[in-house]
Amino acid sequence: MSLKVHDNRRRQKVEFTTIEPGKVKMYVCGVTVYDLCHLGHARCYIAFDLIHRWLEKSGYQVQYIQNFTDIEDKIINRANETGIGWEKLVEDNIAAYYQDMDALNILRADEYPRCTEYVKEMIDIIQSLIDKGNAYVGNDGVYFHIESAPEKYGILTGQNIDAVRSGAGGRVEDTGSGKKDHKDFALWKSAKPGEPSWDSPWGEGRPGWHIECTAMSMSYLGEQFDLHGGGEDLRFPHHEAEIFQGECHTGCSPVVHHWLHNGFVNMDGEKMSKSLGNFWTIRDILEKIEPLVLRLALVNAHYRSPIDMNEQLLADATKNHQRIIETYRAALQSWNGHSEDTIIPAPNGDMASQIPMVKSIGLLEKMAEGFAIAMDDDFNSREAVAKVLASCREIGKILTSSTVLDDKDRATYGYEATLLLEEMAGEVLGLLPSREDTLTEPEEDPAISARKLEIADAVAELLVRRTTARAAKDWSAADAIRDELNEMGVVVTDTNDGPTWDLA
RNA sequence: GCACGGGUGACAGAGCGGCUAUGUGCGGGGCUGCAAACCCUGAAACCGGAGUUCAAAUCUCCGCCUGUGCUCCA
Structure with missing residues (x-):
């Protein structure tokens, strides 16, 4: 039996192969830890948990890396809004992440690197890209120059670079960034006053959004690895940016042998979004249903749908x-x-x-x-x-x-x-x-237990009377007693060992 | 507009050239006094049109509808 996977780069199901026999190196984009995780995150990490589990079950030795993005505009903004320091915000949300994912029975990845721990590696890659002519220093940071490797444009999403070129009229909005082309993306962002920052050859600043995954995946998994995953939305631009960075830096193509992306969660037919008010955190939904039920609901669809x-x-x-x-x-x-x-x-x-x-x-x-x-x-x-x-x-x-x-x-x-x-x-x-x-019986809500205890004697007495009535085949009396119990909120179930009851 | 996906029974959702998907719901039956649970069984579908084929839900073309991306997002 052989495993087939849908690779988004080749856009078809392909035979799953590994670089090293028997070993799978996989990387999945993690969360930006500025808030609690929502249903979409649950879906994503359950999907890749299943992939992780099945690869191991199939006999592969899997090395699974998933990052935390712990510095980013949204983190800085949220920290400023709430007055909580960004480090504390990050710690709290990482702790919450583990709690939520554990509840959903998601096995831990092998490592959860944080991007602030890999700034040096990012700087090295950025420098290499500048040296190779793929990146340049602008007025407010360093940019990757798409036209230095135009053949890599649209690899995952099938976008045509000519259309993008002509569509934008070839002009760059002048924001003073020094960006040469509107397609170019930031590798390094110069710090604004008061922002967290790191020292670099290009002055104080912080990494752009895409470089972290390249730095972390390559630090753990090497210049080429087997499987890279994430949400559907990350195909463009995030993962295409990774392809630009990784392949230009290493000279390897492909760096990633299989690109897998999970589908989204909609709410009652609409895209889940905060502005629509149909946004559920994992915690919200776990107040209503059991974690494993949610897991089943999410596993009960193909991961790409x-x-x-x-x-x-x-x-x-x-x-x-x-x-x-x-x-x-x-x-x-x-x-x-x-x-x-x-x-x-x-x-x-x-x-x-x-x-x-x-x-x-x-x-x-x-x-x-x-x-x-x-x-x-x-x-x-x-x-x-x-x-x-x-x-x-x-x-x-x-x-x-x-x-x-x-x-x-x-x-x-x-x-x-x-x-x-x-x-x-x-x-x-x-x-x-x-x-x-x-x-064993599941743990009960104390309020429910108390209620049960309160009515236990009354219920027991009614059940005895009902049993007597049933023994006498007086069904109408027996059913009347059951109705009475129903009104108390009690459901009776007859079994071979006699009647049992529970609150409805 | 460009790109990439979809349109399957009441609902959810697999299948992707010939073979019962599955689950809920609905019909009939069994077990039980009746329920519940459990079991058996039935009905029920492939967006529209054209084409390829001995054979199409499954491939091709056209049309219609729909989701997502093209800006931060799992």
Whole structure:
């Protein structure tokens, strides 16, 4: 089986290859830490978390670098507005970033370099670009000169440099910057009074927006690496600027062997933006739903497709996630009480077999195979989720039917199902809680617990009366009691072990 | 305007030359007194037009609609 990925430079699905056999060097653009992370960030880092997980699952040794942009106009502005020092602002938002991403079960990257720690490396690259004739010193900083390498223009977005040339009338707005061409972008910005700044051959200043990723990715991963990711919006100009910088500086082409970009999150059909007021931080949404449900909602689409966030999507995700958890719990319970080493090993599966156990195991293996094919196809997590849900149905069928397997086989089957779910839904998709948490009741809101305690005696008494009525087949009396409980906000569920109840 | 994506059942969303996607919702049935959960089963789709092909949701062309980028943005 081989992995295919959609490379945005070649604009097609290509065979995934690595520079060094068995090793993947990947870099994903991180956040500018001037504020809390929003849903779009969640989508991006979950998408690349999945890619990270699947590469490792496929046997690659992955080196994953993700940066923090900790100096930038927005940080300076926010620091000025709030009166918080920019260093403190940055620290707070980085701490919040880790909290949010941990909640979403995103595995940590290997390193999270901050751009202020790489100013020296950036200066070196800028100097090299000046020496090679790709950059020049203007009045307020250093600029990359696009016309020094026009063949690299529009590589990721297919823009035609001639159109851009003629479209802008070839003129440069004179802002006194000393910029030679409107396409040129800043490598180094001279400091304005009161701004944080670093010393450089071109005076006090700070890096331009694009150079940091070139400096950090090359510091960790070398002059060429395997995979570079980020949001759709970064293709132009950010990533094209990286191509200019990296390739002109190193002379290598391509520096990045696979460019991957994730699609955006829309809100009820509209672009998510602060001005539209439809902007959710991860924290906002986690007040309403479980982190793993949000994760499922975001994994339940191909990473390159846009996602339209709405109530329906979350409702679907809630149900689907619940189904996965219920199945996982049922699988765990089916062999609960056996220790793992005493479980009889499963036979080899064969879907065509007449022996129920062999056939059932064969079906599970088929699901796992479909799952792997989906993930190998440009990380098609939507299809992978479909395989998980189909497995849940399959597992539920076997486990709830008393006739298919005897008790011993049931434990073996349940154990196999457990491992399958843990591998697909857990290890790769990151959607499962721990075994302990799955088997124990979730922690409750203290207010809810208090309410339950308050009414427990009354409910218990009503349930006894209802049980008596049911035993006497007095259904109307039994249902009347259930209605009464409903009015108290209590939902009754009858099980083989008697009725249970919970708050609605 | 230029560039790059999309338009699939009620909804979400895969498939991208021949094979049931999947889930929710809806219909029928089973299990249960009835519910819930779970299981079985059914209906239901490929924007419009032309073309290529033995065969098209899937390829080509035209049209219509729509998203994003071209300025800070994951």
